[in-house]
Amino acid sequence: MIEVHNVQKSFDGNQVLRGINCTFETGKCNLLLGGSGTGKSVLLQCIVGLMKPDIGSITFDGTVFTNNKVDIKQEIRRKIGMLFQGSALFDSMTVAENVEFPLKMLMTEMSREERLDRVEFCLKRVGLENAGTKMPSEISGGMKKRVGIARAIAPNCTYLFCDEPNSGLDPLTSIKIDELIHEITHEYGITTVVVTHDMNSVIEIGDHIIFLYKGQKLWDGNKDEILNAKVPELKEFIFSSSLVRAAKKVDDETHGGLAAATTDEAINI
Numbered sequence: 135m136i137e138v139h140n141v142q143k144s145f146d147g148n149q150v151l152r153g154i155n156c157t158f159e160t161g162k163c164n165l166l167l168g169g170s171g172t173g174k175s176v177l178l179q180c181i182v183g184l185m186k187p188d189i190g191s192i193t194f195d196g197t198v199f200t201n202n203k204v205d206i207k208q209e210i211r212r213k214i215g216m217l218f219q220g221s222a223l224f225d226s227m228t229v230a231e232n233v234e235f236p237l238k239m240l241m242t243e244m245s246r247e248e249r250l251d252r253v254e255f256c257l258k259r260v261g262l263e264n265a266g267t268k269m270p271s272e273i274s275g276g277m278k279k280r281v282g283i284a285r286a287i288a289p290n291c292t293y294l295f296c297d298e299p300n301s302g303l304d305p306l307t308s309i310k311i312d313e314l315i316h317e318i319t320h321e322y323g324i325t326t327v328v329v330t331h332d333m334n335s336v337i338e339i340g341d342h343i344i345f346l347y348k349g350q351k352l353w354d355g356n357k358d359e360i361l362n363a364k365v366p367e368l369k370e371f372i373f374s375s376s377l378v379r380a381a382k383k384v385d386d387e388t389h390g391g392l393a394a395a396t397t398d399e400a401i402n403i
């Protein structure tokens with residue numbers, strides 16, 4: 135579990151995070167939801183240590199991260215996997231080399247053979263067993279996200295952070311990437327934090343949702359509770375969002391047709 139205590143952050147007098155208190159639960163897809171500029175990315179960066187909060191603290195499974203000793207922070211960082219917006223693959227490396235990279239950096243005790251086995255396992259897990267020799271420029275946006283996920287989980291991460299995993303993807307590919315993140319979270323019991331403003335992701339994978347508005351947490355709950363939430367800002371956010379996937383879900387449950395039609399296409403994403 136990751137615990138965020140009273141995190142505050144300002145830039146030149148502009149208070150972006152106004153005392154955030156929240157928890158990200160183990161074995162769940164925790165969504166940081168909110169409109170543009172509400173502070174989701176800043177909070178994510180504070181949690182993973184890319185940015186320092188002005189006030190407040192972050193705790194990973196009981197160990198305080200903020201202002202702790204360098205070696206303790208490094209130990210926590212080793213357990214963090216990141217899927218960056220835009221995937222952030224190394225263009226000069228093959229897909230397999232990209233996935234091997236964090237193993238070389240973080241798991242120096244591994245032999246080359248063990249590394250290659252792990253790369254093969256991770257690529258297979260994300261459905262890219264035949265793509266290892268390809269260059270990033272040769273694969274689609276959805277495949278890049280899959281490589282990014284394989285790279286994030288390669289060192290056996292305990293915490294997985296995904297910054298807008300659906301950005302730049304079409305709706306069907308977005309569904310498949312969401313499903314993959316959800317499956318991996320539950321399969322390995324990791325603590326996943328997904329930054330999103332996509333209500334479709336909420337309906338699909340929102341085990342635990344934290345709604346941010348103007349740097350404050352206004353609501354948290356799960357995907358079954360969110361549609362009945364009484365917070366006006368959240369209601370406005372929901373109803374101004376596209377509910378394509380909610381409609382799909384209703385269609386699946388009532389007719390069973392649309393899901394069947396899309397599943398076969400997934401393999402090419």
Ligand SMILES: Nc1ncnc2c1ncn2[C@@H]1O[C@H](COP(=O)(O)OP(=O)(O)OP(=O)(O)O)[C@@H](O)[C@H]1O
Pocket residue numbers: 145150168169170171172173174175176177331
């Ligand atoms: N390094 C920085 N320096 C100054 N201001 C910043 C910095 N990073 C973020 N901000 C400001 O903080 C506010 C929140 O930004 P943030 O990126 O966290 O929003 P967000 O909720 O992730 O939005 P989006 O969904 O559009 O990415 C914005 O007003 C942004 O301009």
